[in-house]
Amino acid sequence: MNSKIIQIAARFIKPMFLLISLLVLYRGHNLPGGGFIGGLLAAAGYIFYMMAYGVKSTIKKMWIKPFRLMAMGLLLAFISGFFALFANAPYMAGQWISVFGVKLGTPTLFDLGVYFAVVGVLLTIMMSILDKQEKWD
């Protein structure tokens, strides 16, 4: 797509979506939102950008490539369950600590893992379909 309007819009929409997605991820524990929805929002931002500028230039601008994101997310979610074992609780039982009054728990870590995995999955699917000729890494 070579529409200037979409390309310019995409430049603003992508960071906005990312910001919103992080917000949704953060507030997910008490209000509607969470890792899954956040991941979908972030992916939507990237996909819009992809449609405007093509796959290659989008992927180039990402710090972590979709494949890595996918693996990282899965790994995070997987690891988050192990903290419970140190507390002599079954795998995946939530563990919480309080840092300067902010409650941090393994479910947060898990949610972050889901977020990354969802972004990775959607972008992998999208770029597989959008881009059939180019080689990307």
Next chain:
Amino acid sequence: MADLKIYEMELYLPIAAIFLLAFLAPFIQKRAGSAAGWILALLPAFSFFYYLGLSIDIGFGVAIYESFAWIPSLGINFSFYLDGLSLLFLLLITSIGALVLVYAGYYMKGYALNDRFYMYLIFFMASMMGLVLSGNLISMFVFWELTSVSSFMLIGFFHEKPESRSAALQALLITVLGGLALLAGFVLINQITGTYEIIDLLSQRDAIQSSPFYFTILLLVLAGAFTKSAQFPFHFWLPNAMAGPTPVSAFLHSATMVKAGIYLLMRVAPLLGGTLAWKTGLTTIGVITMFLGAYFALTQTDLKKVLAYTTISALGTLVLLVGIDTKESIKAAIIFLVVHSLYKGSLFMLAGSIDKKTGTRNLKQLGGLSKTMPYTTFVALVALFSMAGLPPFIGFIGKELIYEAKVAVPGTANFLLYTGMLSNVLMVAVSAHIAWGVFFGKKGNTPLQPSETPFRLWLGPGVLALLSLLLAIFPSFLAENIVSPAISAVRASDINVKIKLWHGFNLVLLLSFITVVCGIFIFVFRNTIIPFFVKANGLLVRFRFADEFSRLIDNFLIFTKKKTNFIQGGIQRIYLLVIFIVTSLFVWYQLFYTGFWNTSYEFGVMPFYAVGLVLIMIAATLLTVITKSRLTAIISMGVVGWGIALIFAFYGAVDLAITQIMVETLVVVLFVMVVYHLPVFKNFSSKATRVRDAIVAIVFGGFMTGLTLKADYLNMYPAISEFYNQNSLSLGKGRNIVNVILVDFRAMDTMGEVLVLVIAALGVFSLMRLKIIKSKKAN
């Protein structure tokens, strides 16, 4: 019942140590080189003396028991139970194992991958020890299967030969098939008694035998025992298993593993034994196996195959004796078990030595070895005398006891006695045939010039042969500390037996005498009798079990391939069709039986916007089906999805609504992208196919509706939502229940879902990229 004093002891330590040794064996072999056999034999030898020390306690009627929880909720534990029966087997396994390792240390020299060989052999030893020491049926089953697996590895050790591979596979398939039957039998036993622990089962004999499942259990357990112990009609895997290296034949396929079936029968005899079905089944199969084994042994020309068939005969005898189920017969069985392990282990090792030194195992080529291999000859003669049942060897005691047991059987005794005698006559003939043909007579025509084997090759057989003599002359230790407790365990009552070499002049001695005379008669006229048998076999025995079995397996493979090609043809439409049809048939069946329409169901009044929304969704669905444009279809599907999202929102499921909207939007975008690459829309399918698809779709959709209706009025359990409502904040530290469920309460599920997503993404990726790689190659 034996006096059950329960000690706390580390019974499992030798087994654990030997398992560990199995994995260290390759390294030890590499470091120690030719001394490896000696070093590796140390631990089994030590274990032998450890268990021998325990035999003093066991001799007083003590049973030792210990248990470690494994899956306690299912009653599955690592329990170890040492009584007379397990002790007997443990002593056989460790002693013969140590001797075979010393033997193998020399025998396997120069073969490729012999470090692995030690690993498999020692692994087998530990599994076998675990099997006989298990006090829990499930852990016993696990060890049982481990012995099958290690036997597979060992039979197929010369993996470059196709016959080794096929023999290994055959043995594995048969024993594992039996193992599965055994597992089913054990589970049924558990269903009746509620326990897998042998120690608890012993008191539940009546419950099992009066259960309607008794016959099924018996069949399943016997299937396990008979396949493992090479009973007719599963006997054929054992001669083929001779494709493995000789130490394996000596250890697994004569002395220990094939006796696992016998062990099992003896172990479950207090539970399942004593009934008519048990006696009939065991004696029938036992007699057939005993006779066929002895008969076929006579016509073989490969020394190892001769021994394999005599092993089958001996195993048949053991099954028969267990089946007669009297005190005398069990006594005979236990003694004969020891006798057979001693002489057969020895003979197999000697056969290997002869093979090594002469380059052949063919009886027609061998001859006159007594001049060149005097020690080997001497040891072999002792073992063969024991096999023929001649005094003063322990084989004589074994045979006398067998005759005694058979004479004492009421009813069918005569038939059992005569077939038993006939088999023994053949055994005597076979022994004489081997003894004369291999060691005396005219000098053979062998590929290698025979020479005496080194000390290490005749130490093992020599010790076993010596034991055959010593235990016969001084039987009291064997009788008091090993045989009596073993019999007590099988009979589940305290029994003390005496063993004597000389029983005086009586009927049994007369029978023995007749047997030997007839055997010698056959031997003398062997040149007319054996060719006659061979000829008769050629005419009669067209039906070969091994061939039939491999044909069965081949046909099964062809069948499964056809079936798979039919159901999973590689076309996605067909996959979907199969899944839809099968699922809807099952669910419709259930819905018809239990009903899905609640007659008292009342439709609540829906708000007007909800009604409108549903109408829009129905219209969009219809449009999706009838439209000629892909884009229209996709967008109408999107409308349906958005409608669902709005309904979620109306009823307060905000998270769901947001997710649905996001997913729906992304899916539409995705579809549009895919459509962009597709060729122009055309109708390829015939009208009949479309009607078929429509019917399947309606049936499938119908059952989903039915299920939803049913789910609405069927509340089998109190709803769990209340629990989440109350605990979300206190336990999950979050006010958003949906998210707390996702990331905390049911995080495991979420994890699985994310994993599925990742797999799907990889699938899409590889499907799309595969095309690119292919087209690039084409260019």
